[in-house]
Amino acid sequence: MQRRITIKDVAEAAGVSTTTVSLVLNKVPGRRIPEHTRHRVREAAEQLGYAANAAARTLRTQRSQSIGFVSDEIATSPFAGQLIQGAQDVARARDNIVLLTNSGYDRELERREIRALLDRRVDGILYAAMYHRVVELPPELAGVPVVVLNAECPDEDVSWVAPDEFAGGWDAAEVLLAAGHRRLAMVNDADEIPASAERPAGFLARCAEAGLPASAVPVVRSEPRAVAARPVARELLDRPDRPTAVFGFNDQVALGVYLAAADLGLRVPEDLSVIGFDNVELLAESVAPGLTTIALPHHEMGAWAAEQLYTLVDAPDGQAPPRRTAHLRGPVVHRASVTSPLR
Structure with missing residues (x-):
């Protein structure tokens, strides 16, 4: 069986310390590492086929590098798929992943799915609705970083985004x-x-x-x-x-x-x-x-919600950012069904 490539192997190939490799590959902010060194580390990791140990990184950073996306039927609908895509684009830019669930409006199934996501230590949750409505968050999300997507929420501590x-x-x-x-x-x-x-x-x-x-x-x-x-x-x-x-x-x-x-x-x-x-x-x-x-504006709403969720996830303990709400305007898509009247 092929031996697993370690961070030490990357450090030796790049001619740097294991600490430098860790700082570069984990994108730790505030460290003055020259760009040519960062490039050398990334190149060595790619050539060796190094894959970070996600479990070890979670223990070290207390982050799972994942967020949950809880929906009613969005994950099975091509119509609203851009809500997911917008959130994924933001998560991917952080080398994070989005874990999707789809309840089909079954509240008990939704609760089980939320508990399963929390058991996997997701960093936060996007709670998304197929159509614009007012939603109440399930009790399982109390104390969890959460943003409501494509809906409004009366909870004064919960951020949300919906269409204008x-x-x-x-x-x-x-x-x-x-x-x-x-x-x-x-x-x-x-x-x-x-x-x-x-x-x-x-x-x-x-x-x-x-x-x-x-x-x-x-x-x-x-x-x-x-x-x-x-x-x-x-x-x-x-x-x-x-x-x-x-x-x-x-x-x-x-x-x-x-x-x-x-x-x-x-x-x-x-x-x-x-x-x-x-x-x-x-x-x-x-x-x-x-x-x-x-x-x-499905994609824009998905991206807005994910960005807001990360501000909650990244906030220091006890310093949660204030609630934000937004109504986003969608564009007109012109085709051929409108013209000047004949009379």
């Missing part, structure tokens, strides 16, 4: 108004969640700034699925003063608007402009014409 739903609604109206539309409407979600309150609030606020009072901008509700939104949108569009542009609460709802328009012989975008929300690429790029939509 108001800005998203504002931007949707801005796209339609900039194209010249004055008869606008929205098909909103029937569920009582932050997004179903804030997206129409932003949409109506931008309309009001353009001189369109809320009374002139119909907002109707539907389950956030195409099959449910279709009849709701059909009724909205089958009016003498039908809107020339519709904002769908999400891309599924926007698809329902497409289907309703087709039922009534209306063409998108010639007769009706449509804008969605979420930027589910498989849907938005597959419909004809391609759907203009507001993207959720």
